[in-house]
Amino acid sequence: MAVRVGILGATGAVGQRLIQLLEPHPDFDIAALTASESSAGKSYREAAKWRADSPIPANVADITVGPTEPDAVPSDVDLLFSSLPSSVGAAVEPDFCEAGYVVSSNSSNARMAEDVPLVIPEVNADHIDLLEVQRDDRGWDGALVKNPNCSTITFVPTLAALAEFGLEKVHVATLQAVSGAGYDGVTSMEIIDNAIPHIGSEEEKLETESKKLLGEFDGASLQQNDVAVAASCNRIPTIDGHLENVWLEAADELTPEDAAKALEAYPSVDLPSSPDPLIHVFEDLERPQPRLDRNLGGGMAVSVGGIRESTFGLQYNCLAHNTIRGAAGASVLNGELLLENGYL
Structure with a gap:
């Protein structure tokens, strides 16, 4: 029943x-x-x-x-x-x-x-x-x-997939769709031909919620993860799908090849709404894109691309549908x- x-x-x-x-x-x-x-x-x-x-x-x-x-x-x-x-x-x-x-x-x-x-x-x-x-x-x-x-939920599964390498510092810049503000949240005159480089309280949510999600629960209390997270949040003129640029510094050596394998292998769960695979990895440096990839896994998947080495460790882009997965x-x-x- x-x-x-x-x-x-x-x-x-x-x-x-x-x-x-x-x-x-x-x-x-x-x-x-x-x-x-x-x-x-x-x-x-x-x-x-x-x-x-x-x-x-x-x-x-x-x-x-x-x-x-x-x-x-x-x-x-x-x-x-x-x-x-x-x-x-x-x-x-x-x-x-x-x-x-x-x-x-x-x-x-x-x-x-x-x-x-x-x-x-x-x-x-x-x-x-x-x-x-x-x-x-x-x-x-x-x-x-x-x-x-909705922006936290986009990048945290990727951090969980890479946690085995020892998360130390994460910098994330979000490019967030207008639907995240609700139907009346952003007027057309504000967002068309524009980008807004601040979304009230979003940075704090990414920086604090991620630590709680990645924390350890011992049955009585929850110890938050000590990874350092810094966020910058931007509103852009897409309808659905939050795209995020991530720079990650790990304690252990983490090559783009290792990262791709870990992301692809990260499991879903046996629940009706959890997609399999949970994380789609693109080799194409121009993916993921909101219009093309937000509906993967019925809108419940996270997609990752552009995995490469950078001055600040590993760099990649990730995307999720903000009103479905998010x-x-x-x-x-x-x-x-x-x-x-x-x-x-």
Whole structure:
């Protein structure tokens, strides 16, 4: 029997992508949708300004949207996916967890909290058991798990694949698509024929979330990785797909050939949304490119190219689809991990 799930913040860009991914999912059945008070009481068809690249699923269009509060969600819903703005998520996600709901959240609030697992299943699936600490500390019957920022999730799997060589310093420059800012985040007059060399709080997210994701969990506490990460984030006029330039200094000798082998061999996980292979490696120095490569692995793969030696150690480029692997798909994958590990 499919797990009944709900979506908090269902009318936004990530909420719509969640609906696209969940409607055909083999294990999940959409049973509840919430949004702002202005949308509550309307059918989803009426409430959502649908912008996704496929029609609203027929079995979702007529669901009545509820307010984003625990009393509005049926008690037999086992899992909630949150795509709420971080300010709203910070206010209401704990209420859902206290009420007994398990929440897989894309919102940025609480990602760095000591008892909240920040998870990429192919990188640190064992961190999910931090939920046991969370439940003991907070007295929750429910639970809260986070996926990282859309730019963090692009390069961290590549770092995990190369960690055997001893990560010391990482410099990353991101070229981020406009969809990462939401439908109304960047106006056409700002971004057409332009690039914006700053994205508020993005640098900090890459620099801190990566250390937590690559850290070690001993069953009681999480020790962050001590790799030094410096980031520069730029918005460019592509629609989807975050491209990133990475410079990596390792403790051990790391040749481009060794790196390519390690990246190609890095495993996926046995969950429906994890692609195989997880990392696509291109020999072509002009790849990956957002338009050509963002949909590899159904939008869940990370692609790497341009691997070469540089003054600062190893240099390469990586790419992932920011609203699938970097947002909605990451939350769905964490939901699958929660189901696999008996948290639902």
